[in-house]
Amino acid sequence: MLVKDFYKIDGKEAQADGSVVYSVSLNAAHDVYKGHFPERPITPGVCNIQMIKELAEDSSSRSLTLTSISRCRLTAMVTPNDSPVLNVKVQWDAADSNKLAATIYYGDTTYMTLSGTVADRLA
Numbered sequence: 271m272l273v274k275d276f277y278k279i280d281g282k283e284a285q286a287d288g289s290v291v292y293s294v295s296l297n298a299a300h301d302v303y304k305g306h307f308p309e310r311p312i313t314p315g316v317c318n319i320q321m322i323k324e325l326a327e328d329s330s331s332r333s334l335t336l337t338s339i340s341r342c343r344l345t346a347m348v349t350p351n352d353s354p355v356l357n358v359k360v361q362w363d364a365a366d367s368n369k370l371a372a373t374i375y376y377g378d379t380t381y382m383t384l385s386g387t388v389a390d391r392l393a
Contacts, residue, residue: 279325280293290359290360292358292359294321294358296353315344318382323388326370334390335388353376359373372384
């Protein structure tokens with residue numbers, strides 16, 4: 271994990287469509303929120319992207335580098351005090367195992383969608 275103790279995986283469930291849905295808890299006391307922003311903590315988009323990349327690694331059992339993002343939409347603010355629990359859906363393209371789509375959501379709120387391409391990380 272790039273940012274230690276930023277989040278923890280509470281659950282992981284494979285779906286019939288081949289995707290994997292993770293339940294994660296954010297650590298509202300993490301240092302990243304002291305700078306972004308102390309009075310009203312907001313999860314930086316880059317931290318959401320890193321979390322997606324790490325969960326993609328877990329779902330594929332591969333060490334990955336995110337090589338391109340074809341689409342990334344931040345549709346709502348992730349605030350650890352208001353939304354400390356999130357679901358993250360990771361879906362791999364059936365025709366290309368290096369293409370993925372991911373959604374961060376909880377209930378009826380979608381916080382972020384991402385489509386991108388990964389490559390195996392060289393040791």
